[in-house]
Amino acid sequence: MPATMTPKERLWAAMRHEPVDKVPCSPRLGQALRILYDDYKTDDTELTLRAASPDELDIDPHFIIGSGLPEFLMSTSDNTQGFPEIRCTLEVQDDGPCRIFKRRFDTPAGPLSQALRMPKPGRTEYGLAPNPIHLEHLVKGPEDLDRLQYLVPDPKNFRIASGLKAMEDRVGDRGVVLVTIRGPLDHQAGAARAVEDLMVDYYEDRKFFDRMMAMWFQKMMAETKAVLERGAKLIFGSWYYTSLSVGWSPKMFREVFLPMIKAHVGLVHSYDALYDYYDDGKCMGIVDMMKEAGVDVLETLTPPPVGDLDLAEAKRRIGDKVCLKGYGDLLYVIKMGTPEAVERMVRTAMDIAAPGSGFIFGTSDSIREGTPRENVRTYFEAARKYGRRASG
Numbered sequence: 001m002p003a004t005m006t007p008k009e010r011l012w013a014a015m016r017h018e019p020v021d022k023v024p025c026s027p028r029l030g031q032a033l034r035i036l037y038d039d040y041k042t043d044d045t046e047l048t049l050r051a052a053s054p055d056e057l058d059i060d061p062h063f064i065i066g067s068g069l070p071e072f073l074m075s076t077s078d079n080t081q082g083f084p085e086i087r088c089t090l091e092v093q094d095d096g097p098c099r100i101f102k103r104r105f106d107t108p109a110g111p112l113s114q115a116l117r118m119p120k121p122g123r124t125e126y127g128l129a130p131n132p133i134h135l136e137h138l139v140k141g142p143e144d145l146d147r148l149q150y151l152v153p154d155p156k157n158f159r160i161a162s163g164l165k166a167m168e169d170r171v172g173d174r175g176v177v178l179v180t181i182r183g184p185l186d187h188q189a190g191a192a193r194a195v196e197d198l199m200v201d202y203y204e205d206r207k208f209f210d211r212m213m214a215m216w217f218q219k220m221m222a223e224t225k226a227v228l229e230r231g232a233k234l235i236f237g238s239w240y241y242t243s244l245s246v247g248w249s250p251k252m253f254r255e256v257f258l259p260m261i262k263a264h265v266g267l268v269h270s271y272d273a274l275y276d277y278y279d280d281g282k283c284m285g286i287v288d289m290m291k292e293a294g295v296d297v298l299e300t301l302t303p304p305p306v307g308d309l310d311l312a313e314a315k316r317r318i319g320d321k322v323c324l325k326g327y328g329d330l331l332y333v334i335k336m337g338t339p340e341a342v343e344r345m346v347r348t349a350m351d352i353a354a355p356g357s358g359f360i361f362g363t364s365d366s367i368r369e370g371t372p373r374e375n376v377r378t379y380f381e382a383a384r385k386y387g388r389r390a391s392g
Contacts (some may be wrong), residue, residue: 006173007052007060015274015296015323017358023350023387024060025380026175027328028300030366031128036376045170052174057380060360061175064236065167067227068160069153071182073191074132076101076116082157086150097123100135107150114138128369139193142208145215148192152219160223161230178236178276181224184216184260185241195246202252217260221267228271235268237261237295238278245281245307253286261293269294276325280365282308291318300326302364311352315359324353325360328379334363335371339378346382354390361387 005013005021013020033047034040036057042050051057070082076099078090086107093100098119105112115136119126139148167177182188189198189212201209224235242248242257261277268275276297277290283301285308290298301309301324311327318324328334333345346361353359361383367376 007175008171008173011060011062011176011360014357014360017320017323017356020357021388022384023354023390024360025058025362025383025387026060026062026325026360027363027379028326028330028366029061030330031369031371032367032376032379035367035369035371035373036380045167049171049174051380058384059380061171063167063171063175063177064180065161065163065177066180067223068158068162069155069223070158071187071191072151072153073114073138074187076103076118076132078103082153083151084157097126101132102136105138105147105151107147109146109150112138112144112147112151124369134191134194137191137193137197139212142205142211145208145211149215151192152215153223155223155226160226161232164227164230164232176234178234179227179232180236180238181220181227181264183237183239183242183257183264184213184220186238187241188216188219189213190241195241199247202256213256213260217263220260220264224264224267228268228273232271233273234276235273236276236278237264240279240281243279243281244283244285250285250289254289258289258293261289261295265294280307284308284310284313287314287318287322291321295322297323297325297360299324299360299362300364301362303327303329306331307364311349315353319353319356319358323358323360326362326364327353328361328363330363330365330367330371334375334379335368337375339374342375342378343382346379347386350386350390354387 010020010024011026014024029048033051039047045063048061051059052061078088080086080088086105089104091102095117098117101116101118103114113136116132117135118132119130161179164177164179171177198209242253265275274296276299277295278299280300280302301311303309314324327349329345333341349361
């Protein structure tokens with residue numbers, strides 16, 4: 001182990017359970033740096049790279065980019081570029097602080113319709129990056145699946161991971177770059193049809209449910225293969241729609257999703273790449289399955305009361321094989337707590353999870369607007385202080 005490691009070296013070492021010179025600090029930054037630096041103009045990437053300097057915050061940032069495939073079902077656009085066999089008609093209605101976007105898709109198998117409600121720009125009471133509210137989902141029943149297949153993006157029609165090399169060159173040794181691949185539910189099957197309806201389908205029309213899952217699983221695997229062949233070495237697998245917090249039971253998770261995760265991880269490993277599994281909800285019911293699936297990194301380790309992560313128990317059960325990433329309570333401690341509570345949280349996490357490497361200290365999700373500057377400052381200062389102590 002070098003006496004001093006770069007952020008890139010440190011993160012890779014932690015993910016591989018190798019010795020580190022300090023526990024990596026790689027939070028989902030959100031608004032943290034803008035709050036700390038009072039800078040709302042500088043490019044996000046540039047601000048993050050500044051913070052990675054040992055003379056600044058000495059953090060170990062991760063940068064997450066898209067695969068190049070559009071999240072078409074979450075869009076409010078009528079642009080069908082890359083979907084040669086469909087035509088989209090868009091109607092926009094005013095709805096006070098929001099707009100309603102009604103889209104009709106004409107496919108060779110028949111029409112589909114969707115209605116999304118989105119806050120107007122500047123309506124920050126809805127959050128800085130609100131998700132659309134689905135007033136009408138595309139898929140009302142099994143008869144719509146033949147039509148939906150025309151809205152599944154084909155990697156051959158898009159520039160896959162076109163920004164990967166440029167981002168890796170820009171980041172250099174100051175962090176790592178991951179490419180997002182969404183699981184079959186995230187922004188896909190769970191956007192085409194309400195998740196609660198899919199849960200009912202699991203019991204009442206299993207053939208329909210399985211066909212829907214298979215459609216998006218195949219898309220996920222094709223997308224992943226295309227990204228890996230472009231040179232991606234870190235895959236950010238987004239599976240938060242399948243979280244136990246959403247309502248899936250551990251039994252359903254094992255039966256439906258675990259085989260998909262195993263196949264996905266296996267594909268990633270066949271290209272000598274690593275797999276970072278993302279679930280920002282309750283995880284204790286799936287931690288053993290994560291080890292069974294072979295995931296390399298599990299985040300965000302959300303603690304109670306929002307999540308249920310017992311860091312010591314997770315470390316004991318899977319910490320020998322799975323790198324644990326996250327844990328910092330962004331809401332009840334970092335945003336709503338005191339600086340003393342923030343420091344205590346950091347110190348406790350380091351004491352529990354740092355021994356033996358395989359731990360990346362982070363946050364339970366992105367640090368939110370309105371978080372006190374002193375709490376943000378304490379978070380980073382404590383991570384540096386106790387991260388070095390824990391690895392020494």
